[in-house]
Amino acid sequence: MAERAIAPLLARHGTGLLEQVDVLIVHTQLPDTWFAGSGSEVAARFGITPEWLIDLSNGGCASFVHALKLARQILQSPTARSALIVTVTNTAGQIFAQPGVRASPQGAIPGDGAGVAWLTKSDRSPILDIEIRHLPEFAGEMTTVSDPPRRYWEPGVGEHHLGFTEANVATVLERGNRIVPQVVRAVCERIAVAPSELDLLVTNQPNRRFLENWHEALALPAGRHPDTFDECGNLFGSAMPVTFDQAVSAGLVGEGSVVMFAGFAHTGEFAGAAAVCWGGRQG
Template sequence: MDTVSLIDIAGYLPENRVPAEFFAQFAGTDRLAENIMFRSPRFRHHVAPDESAVDMAERAVAPISARQGSDAVASVDILITHTQLPDLPILGTGGELARRIGLSPEWVIDLHNGGCASFVYMIKLARQIMQTSSATSALIVNVQNSAGQIFVQPDVVSLSQASVPGDGAAAALLTKSTAGPVLGITCRTYPEYAGDMTTAVDPPRKYWEPGTGQIHVGFTESKITKVLARGNRLVPEVALSVCSQIGVRTEAIDAFVTNQPNRLFLRNWRDALELPEDRHPDSFDECGNLFGAGIPVTLDIENRAGRIPNGSLVMMAGFAHAGDFAGAAAVRWGAAS
């Protein structure tokens, strides 16, 4: 099979950097306020009121175009996007992003599932297409844009869940080459958990129906307990599966980059793989929970800081929603600038 490599990565964070104190002024009597799931990060970024998901995607891709040349991006065969909150409910980001940056790829895929592990899923999908077709390059893009839109609604901002998410976007370029090979991938679906992530609104209604309530995530103590148990187990499981697949022990991992729902998960995942803190970078205190953009944004931050030299073994891992999907991928890093 042809080797597929991740050769470049770039992230974008909106200008509006919001401190934890912003949410403190709205804090109410939320019964989940003391739950460890909702310990607030110091900062997070919020999308601007007039900033669309496609705007964010375009801004994430721009540094890759600048480094690789506009032709390298314009000629990609595959464009895969994952957008947390699409600008229009019936359209993903891919088509409009392709129009704006001058792409005409054979494959345009708006991936709606995969959630916080969607970056891994998109790598797997891009690699599979390239290894079974004449396609030679892929652009994958994550957009998280719900923090500054859903979680600042007047009835939602006082909830403990509101201070945790942040907004951001990231893009990566993959090619058929050996410059930064994808060594192994594990993706697992757990359909038995698929109905456990829900939204809530009072009075109840479908999200598209008119009404007075404001939609937010439907957390309960029982659901949180289940998510904590599943997340603690799933992310180490898929990471260890990839280690077995490529024949390495966890101590060989130079950088373990995961999604970042909260500090508890970050600590538990690191401990499960017996890795020191300096080999498990995260951007939680600056960016909060970036959902699907968490892995690639953190990779971009670490890469630009020079903390992931070429040749490093990078393990990416995450789980989605209430545990209905988990994925991990190992890459021999080749995207250092």
């Protein structure tokens, strides 16, 4: 999926793009091998040897914002020229397609996909501001369960799936409805742009209810909050780059538009928002 996601970039900019990559940040929802993340394999498949190679484990559905902040910081190094951010979502076909899980309500929502973003150093960064909040008090609330109970590495029968109950779904809904608008407003205040004046809001895509609640809370018209949920389902960490790419292709993002990327991870232990002044698709 990562190779397919980068193909349009290479078609527009040429394979010379890869020769300039000094920073590779990869978020993989479910790494294929134990211990090691997927960053090194992605680098090998892209044919690059970046000086900075980061497997970004935390950040979940908002990992794209987290990666933007890391990339911006690293690109301040005098030797770094450009960065690739790669997000891979791959649990729909591996976890949620299991026969027992597939029949559950949570089995109908996830989708698989990947997104790639290329950042280059310039005299004036298009990234206007970023707000990152780690909320460790909520860590560990999202668990995996099986019947009969076992750890994921232990042999046995019973399919693993996410351990959501009606009670914690309600808690996460309240928390997500609150923290995503909070980080958006924090960025908007610093860049002196009212949330209702944003040209585009691009979020993770957990479900239809979150999407409606977020743009309503920010007094933003639904047409400026595009989504891919009906087409792709919940793409988790890949939702932001995939949704933004579709919005650009559909002509929804003009040059000079202020775009806000925002979302939260898992049960709320991470939230982030990043405002970008879009300079137009190059190439």
